[in-house]
Amino acid sequence: AQTVTQSQPEMSVQEAETVTLSCTYDTSESDYYLFWYKQPPSRQMILVIRQEAYKQQNATENRFSVNFQKAAKSFSLKISDSQLGDAAMYFCGQGGSEKLVFGKGTKLTVNP
Amino acid sequence: SAVISQKPSRDICQRGTSLTIQCQVDSQVTMMFWYRQQPGQSLTLIATANQGSEATYESGFVIDKFPISRPNLTFSTLTVSNMSPEDSSIYLCSVGSGRPGELFFGEGSRLTVL
Numbered sequence A: 001a002q003t004v005t006q007s008q009p010e011m012s013v014q015e016a017e018t019v020t021l022s023c024t025y026d027t028s029e030s031d032y033y034l035f036w037y038k039q040p041p042s043r044q045m046i047l048v049i050r051q052e053a054y055k056q057q058n059a060t061e062n063r064f065s066v067n068f069q070k071a072a073k074s075f076s077l078k079i080s081d082s083q084l085g086d087a088a089m090y091f092c093g094q095g096g097s098e099k100l101v102f103g104k105g106t107k108l109t110v111n112p
Numbered sequence B: 001s002a003v004i005s006q007k008p009s010r011d012i013c014q015r016g017t018s019l020t021i022q023c024q025v026d027s028q029v030t031m032m033f034w035y036r037q038q039p040g041q042s043l044t045l046i047a048t049a050n051q052g053s054e055a056t057y058e059s060g061f062v063i064d065k066f067p068i069s070r071p072n073l074t075f076s077t078l079t080v081s082n083m084s085p086e087d088s089s090i091y092l093c094s095v096g097s098g099r100p101g102e103l104f105f106g107e108g109s110r111l112t113v114l
Helices: none
Strands: A003-005 A010-014 A019-021 A024-026 A033-039 A046-052 A064-069 A074-079 A088-095 A100-102 A106-111 B004-007 B010-013 B019-025 B031-037 B043-050 B068-072 B075-080 B089-096 B103-105 B109-113
Touching: A003 A088, A003 A100, A010 A019, A019 A106, A024 A074, A033 A064, A033 A074, A046 A064, A046 A074, A074 A088, A100 B043, B004 B089, B019 B031, B019 B089, B031 B075, B043 B068, B043 B075, B075 B089
Parallel strands: A010 A106, B010 B109
Antiparallel strands: A003 A024, A019 A074, A033 A046, A033 A088, A064 A074, A088 A100, A088 A106, B004 B019, B019 B075, B031 B043, B031 B089, B068 B075, B089 B103, B089 B109
16 A cells, blocks of 8 residues: 655744655555645645656755655655745655555745 | 636535535546545545546545546536535545646635535
8 A cells, every 4th residue: 555654744944944844655666756746825736846766866846856765765855945935735645657645744834 | 737627616515415516627638536635634536537437436435425427528527425524625626747646736625514
């Protein structure tokens, strides 16, 4: 079975600072994808970053980067130079195709 | 990207009634997905809807409770039947982007059952 665990229900960061959100997962699949989605208060989920499990290089998207530790089944998200607009729920997840399994989310607050 | 519109955006319903949620996509897609997000919880896949065939339901979800229609490649409906307060959730429609692991989501339909 696929599981995703986010151990931090809430996190906060000062504007312009860096924050790391944790995520661990378990899967029996050999080929899978990992991702982070953002859900702002408007509720529309948006893909933040995506990582193919077969790639060793960590994915980056502007201020967002991941630390993918395959052996440890860890997939953390680092947000650099945090902005007020980064405040949202962040969901970690995994999937082999389009069927995705999500963690319970981390609520990120950005303090001015 | 795909633009997904859901109706209603929110509703308050009485116990025992049914409500149908509509999902409209601005492009043709093969599969549409319905997720449930219970208060304080993550997203859980209810079912996958393919045009021209019956929806595929995940464990714990049944067609009698969550009937789904998929009449064409841009539209789907999810009905929440015989509602109870435990059905109070946000229901989200989504479609794939073509890249594994990437979905586009609607803004969701927040249902409150009294």
